Amino acid sequence: MDDPSGWSLTESDPQVFSELLRELGVTGLQVDDLYTLDESTLATLRPIHALIFLFKWVGGAGAGESVGVEIDPLEGGVWFANQVINNSCATVAALNAVMNIPSQVSPHAGESIDIGPELANLRDFGAGMGSMDLGHVVASSDRIREVHNSFSKTSPFSLDPSLVPEREKEDAYHFVAYLPVNGVLYELDGLRAAPIMHAAVEGDWLDQARETIEARIATYPPGSVMFNLLAIRSAAVPRLQRQIADPATPAHERLALQDQLDHESQKASQGAVENSLRRHNMLPLVLGLLEALHGSKIKTEVIDAARTKGKERRDKAKAKKESE
Structure with a gap:
């Protein structure tokens, strides 16, 4: 809106x-x-x-x-x-x-x-x-x-x-x-x-x-x-990198610092992906794909496969209920 x-x-x-x-x-x-x-x-x-x-x-x-x-x-x-x-x-x-x-x-x-x-x-x-x-x-x-x-x-x-x-x-x-x-x-x-x-x-x-x-x-x-x-x-990453590289840092502390650095790096990487998705409008792509699939053989196969899986799950649930 x-x-x-x-x-x-x-x-x-x-x-x-x-x-x-x-x-x-x-x-x-x-x-x-x-x-x-x-x-x-x-x-x-x-x-x-x-x-x-x-x-x-x-x-x-x-x-x-x-x-x-x-x-x-x-x-x-x-x-x-x-x-x-x-x-x-x-x-x-x-x-x-x-x-x-x-x-x-x-x-x-x-x-x-x-x-x-x-x-x-x-x-x-x-x-x-x-x-x-x-x-x-x-x-x-x-x-x-x-x-x-x-x-x-x-x-x-x-x-x-x-x-x-x-x-x-x-x-x-x-x-x-x-x-x-x-x-x-x-x-x-x-x-x-x-x-x-x-x-x-x-x-x-x-x-x-x-x-x-x-x-x-x-x-x-x-x-x-x-x-x-x-x-x-x-900012955590520069400090953690410096402390890990410092020869005076004890080995057991260095391991804990490395865990923190890995966490910060993973968090930053995931955040970059999420922010990229926020900044790019994917709706035209999705709508274009749906339009391209409309009436196609691929669309029919996907729908048929989904219906088959759904029927299988319902049959299994029904059989389990009857056996109880």
Whole structure:
């Protein structure tokens, strides 16, 4: 379904976010699913620089509402853009996160963190702007919109959203970012007028983030599955490769690191395939094949074979039931 805004819906998939950041020029970061906030899970993903929280929008019910103090982003030193376009909340949340992650220069290849020239120009151009103006700058960027839309689902139909019955419309989900800026934990929600200040960071910022997010989840009915959590962390592969190649790394640790590297490589390879499928519209090919098969001998043979297998399964099930 096309949206008149020109921006498509984005999946809550870590490989989509990782590739989106790479396409925008960000280096040294990747995005991963975070299924729990316990310390053992966090330890495998550190260092974590930001969290992206996806939740179901339940208007008027009190569920999912965030409690905090809104602050002026310019006074707090926070880069914050409002969401001014429908369906853009995923990219806005990602930008609100990475634009506040400090750059890091590392002597090791692939381990430096940098937002790249595209976003650096955006940051310089928007210096001193208010949140709404920054939101319009993001929305008017052809490059950001093109990258965002490159991961949209393809559909052979284009429907007017106003013609879709209310009961058939998808649930509304929304992305927000959590991260520390200048020693304070902030929630960056593009639909709010300003950043939400939650707490001063004392020690590990993830401790405050865990409490804040768990409190928010607790506002939903028990057993609800209405949210997802992504972690923006330092790229794992360059670090793992360096540690494995380091002669000082003990042999038993090297084996564990190799397992992690294999997992990361497999995950990246699978993600590349999935993103490639997202970016290529296979529907014309499928429709063309169906048209070519129409009335052909191949089509008849396939249908006859499927009917034969189906009959065999039904006969076996019937015979088994009669023998019991």
